[in-house]
Amino acid sequence: MTAPRLRARLKGWGGVGAMATACALALVFALLLTCTGSLNSDAATGRPVSHSEEARAHTQTRAEEECTAPEKQTLSPSGADGPTIEEIKNRQGEKRKLIVGVDQNSYRWGYRDPNSGQSGELEGFDIDLVHRIAEDILGDRDAVQFKAIPTDQRIPAIEAGRVDMVVRTMTINCDRLQDVAFSAPYFKTGQQVLAPKSSPVEGYDETLADREVCTATGSTAHSTLEADQKTGRLPESTDIRTTVPNQLDCLVRLQLGEVDAVVTDGALAASQAAQDPTIELKGEAFTAEYYGVAMKKDADDLVRRVNQILVDFREDASDGWESSYADWLSATLGDDPSASKPPAPEYLRKS
Structure with a gap:
């Protein structure tokens, strides 16, 4: 339709009404876009993606790009109790235990040895650390409920609250820091x-x-x-x-x-x-990678407490990190533990 013909049709009250209707429809559409976000198409799936989803994705990408030295993105140590620890301590009776996600099939880390004479109890380097944490928080090294979880369920188990923490040869990295909080490193590997x-x-x-x-x-x-x-x-x-x-x-x-x-x-x-x-x-x-204890993102008091326990664990010459290494890992990694020791911890996370 040519411009002159369009102007002719819009003359008079009928034209004014048509223009008003068009303007009203445009306003409603604009408001809908403001409220819901305009939709683009996800190139991989073809699913419509709103501006709000794009913003969240951009924020996560930017956070990952800005993440450097993930092993240092943790809170400073503290021996104080907080809401997370109080909730653990307030569990009653047989439920008054630390609930920890572990492996039961990783030889020398978290596994059941049928020849141990201990009815197939879990043992290994990670298990030693769990007992140390339980002893500090609950005063009983055996106050632990172990939950064997597969590799791909470590983060979901934490997020769903099925466990208080995961101690399962879990590498600290930037991607995982978007979902869980980590302690300082307790082991170096690659x-x-x-x-x-x-x-x-x-x-x-x-x-x-x-x-x-x-x-x-x-x-x-x-x-x-x-x-x-x-x-x-x-x-x-x-x-x-x-x-x-x-x-x-x-x-x-x-x-x-x-x-x-x-x-x-x-x-x-x-x-x-x-x-x-x-x-x-x-x-x-x-x-070069580092294992850490994984916990819920908002469990700040528990993260600080575990970091304090790790300080003591590393410094304990008689029953600490080196003793556990000698018991479980020297046979497979060598008598010299220096290559597996994490560096002195840094605590760059502020909140």
Whole structure:
């Protein structure tokens, strides 16, 4: 329709009414956009995405970009009680226990030894730390309810309140800091390749080309492989699609010949190699990472208390960090614990 014809149709009260109606509709539409956010399309899913969702995603991306040295993003130590600790202490009777998510299949970390003579009780380095925390908070090292959780359920268990904390060889990283709070580091490790001794795989390098690699769902290993494949550090032909709920399931798949290699924390890989003489670590660790105790984002008093317990645990020469290392990890990681000791903690998180 030409401009002159449009102006002709709008002459008189009928034209004025049409214009008023159009303006009213435009105002209503604008208000709806203000309230609900205009919709764009998510390129990956085709699902409409509102401006508010875009803003939240942008905020999270910016937080991740600004996150440096995640192992330092924790609160300063304190021995004081707070609301989270009081709630734990106020549990009655048999329920007056610290509820902790752990592993029961990680040799030397959190596992049941049928030959221990202790009715298959959980034991290992992580378990020692849990007992230490329970003793400090509740005055009884055995006041613990252990909950075995798979690798991919560590964060959901914390967020849903099914556990007070997770002590399960859990790496502190920027992505996880968006969902949970961490203590200061209690162990240093790094990602490493595990493969059969007869395998031509030599490490985290071009020998992984055309090989199938297994990682645990939601693990640091898997996110590292995804990122490195995009940047070219990992060969494009490396198949990283195989993921499992529990990291130990990767070892089983390796033993069955269903995958060519496993990528996981070197500390865990060394324990798995000790269980099976046909496999070994290939190459050196290609990352530097730190294990921490994970808790709810708003459990500030518990985070501070655990950090104080870790200070004491590291300094205890008779029954602390070094003693636990000697008992559980020296056989797989060597007698010298210096490479596994985390650096002196820094507490950069203010609130």
